Amino acid sequence: MTKSILTPTTTPHDAKEKSLRPTSFDDYIGQEKNLEKLKVFIEATKIRDDHLDHVLLYGPPGLGKTTLAQIIAYEMGVNIKITSGPAIERTGDLAAILSSLKERDVLFIDEIHRLNRTVEEVLYPAMEDYALDIMIGKGPSARSVRLDLPHFTLIGATTRAGD
Template identity: 65%
Template sequence: GLGKTTLAQIVSKELRVSFRATSGPLLSKAGDLAAVLTTLNAKDVLFIDEIHRLNRSIEEVLYTAMEDFCLDILVGEGPSTRTLRIDLPPFTLIGATTRLGLLSAPLRDRFGIPLHLEFYSFEELVNIIKRGARVLSAEIEEDAARE
């Protein structure tokens, strides 16, 4: 992989806050997102992998959480429907995708610091394997590192 989750974990460690991870496909209903958001503490990092797979109705719930740190939940049906507003603590959202073109423009535009990660080259992967072997005090032959 590209190290997206690892990078998000490093951000939370540097900020000295808790890390919470989920993925777009797991958030299929507003209640799923609400369950995640309402368990966050102030300044926590929330990482959503495959964020491009959120359905549009979930994205709309996320917009308010990102911009206003609140959650608007519709309660009831028909003419008796009302909106319940839940205040959320401020949090950092890190969204990750390998399919940027599938991310809706309104969601993409709400992120303050977009980053693009590149895949490691073959030689970089070989160096990572060799370094890992050194850290573990393990010997590895060049051919094995390149396998």
């Protein structure tokens, strides 16, 4: 549901559009084998009382990758932040998003294959170590500061296989 440019509140059309999107695995149609695997994955995570491991969703446009990411967050009982690869232009953009996450939140990056290489290099340690290394200053007096991040789940969506 997004705010309309013309009206500051959501319209009945917006509510209807949101209600058409499935909100749980029971409402999702298709991809039964993948859904069963995801259900096991999520159930095991809940039993461990842990965050979900990172996920990469691949498929053509319109297949339901964004919807599936929202369902995963719903089934886990956590919040989801949604963005896209092209929207994260600088490492500072990524740092702002990551530092706003809470423990076990889901970060969904649509078109993750379109992330800029520099941003990718910052994302790797954030995914592996749940930390950001930030450089403060320039030249010989520059120093690195490590910012610990909450354990989050990155769900990336791509239309490209193996790139």
